[in-house]
Amino acid sequence: MSRVVPAVNRALDILELFLDRPQLSAREVIERLGLPRTTVHELLVTLVERSYLIAVPGQPVQYRLGMPLFQLGAAFAGRLDLTREAQLVARDVAAACNEAVHVAVLDGADVVYLVKVDSTHPVRMVSAVGRRLPANCTAVGKILLAGLGPADLDAVLTRGPLPGMTPESITDPDRLRAHLDHVRAEGVAADVGESDSAMRCVAAAIRDHSGAAVAAMSVSAPIIRWTAQAHLEWTKLVREGAATLSARLGYRASAR
Numbered sequence: 640m641s642r643v644v645p646a647v648n649r650a651l652d653i654l655e656l657f658l659d660r661p662q663l664s665a666r667e668v669i670e671r672l673g674l675p676r677t678t679v680h681e682l683l684v685t686l687v688e689r690s691y692l693i694a695v696p697g698q699p700v701q702y703r704l705g706m707p708l709f710q711l712g713a714a715f716a717g718r719l720d721l722t723r724e725a726q727l728v729a730r731d732v733a734a735a736c737n738e739a740v741h742v743a744v745l746d747g748a749d750v751v752y753l754v755k756v757d758s759t760h761p762v763r764m765v766s767a768v769g770r771r772l773p774a775n776c777t778a779v780g781k782i783l784l785a786g787l788g789p790a791d792l793d794a795v796l797t798r799g800p801l802p803g804m805t806p807e808s809i810t811d812p813d814r815l816r817a818h819l820d821h822v823r824a825e826g827v828a829a830d831v832g833e834s835d836s837a838m839r840c841v842a843a844a845i846r847d848h849s850g851a852a853v854a855a856m857s858v859s860a861p862i863i864r865w866t867a868q869a870h871l872e873w874t875k876l877v878r879e880g881a882a883t884l885s886a887r888l889g890y891r892a893s894a895r
Contacts, residue, residue, distance in 0.1 A: 786852030848889030
């Protein structure tokens with residue numbers, strides 16, 4: 640049976656300390672991990688020898704991450720397929736709620752759907768991968784608009800009249816700004832008949848390694864199944880699903 644190698648585990652524990660701090664001393668490593676001084680010294684010497692850590696010039700007992708870690712991270716990011724990873728996570732979320740799950744990205748003032756996993760119910764949402772909808776009318780769009788910086792949001796809201804898809808669509812820029820403040824505070828967005836009067840939807844942001852919102856995940860269902868209890872359960876599911884996919888993209892909540 641395969642065995643975990645303690646020394647490798649400890650070396651990785653040391654490297655992971657630098658996810659929260661750009662620079663650490665040998666003493667800080669010892670204190671944080673509770674390892675013997677001799678063990679930490681040997682591991683640090685080995686990591687420096689392989690250039691995974693660099694001794695800070697002029698401060699020989701201070702260390703920072705080395706170039707091989709950047710190279711490994713870049714190689715991982717270059718091979719990461721958002722659509723493939725999103726499909727896997729969306730399947731799990733859909734299996735848990737038996738409702739339609741989508742993953743979409745922002746493209747200008749619109750959202751484009753990358754992934755759809757349907758429910759097994761006979762009455763379900765009509766949508767398709769590749770479909771484009773106004774961001775202001777959808778839950779995925781609103782959570783992504785809420786993640787934009789002021790200048791980028793201004794560019795979206797001032798390029799022309801905001802389109803409406805139903806009487807519930809928010810088409811007034813000032814009203815949308817106020818609504819997005821609420822979305823930002825809640826961390827989720829809802830579509831209460833704004834893109835389709837017969838449907839309801841809740842969405843959460845998907846973040847990459849830098850903390851940027853690069854996509855959004857939603858759970859959508861007909862109004863006939865959208866009870867208060869279901870809303871709470873599906874909000875929790877979509878938060879968890881978005882967090883799982885974000886973690887696969889390298890996001891760490893403490894980095895924000």
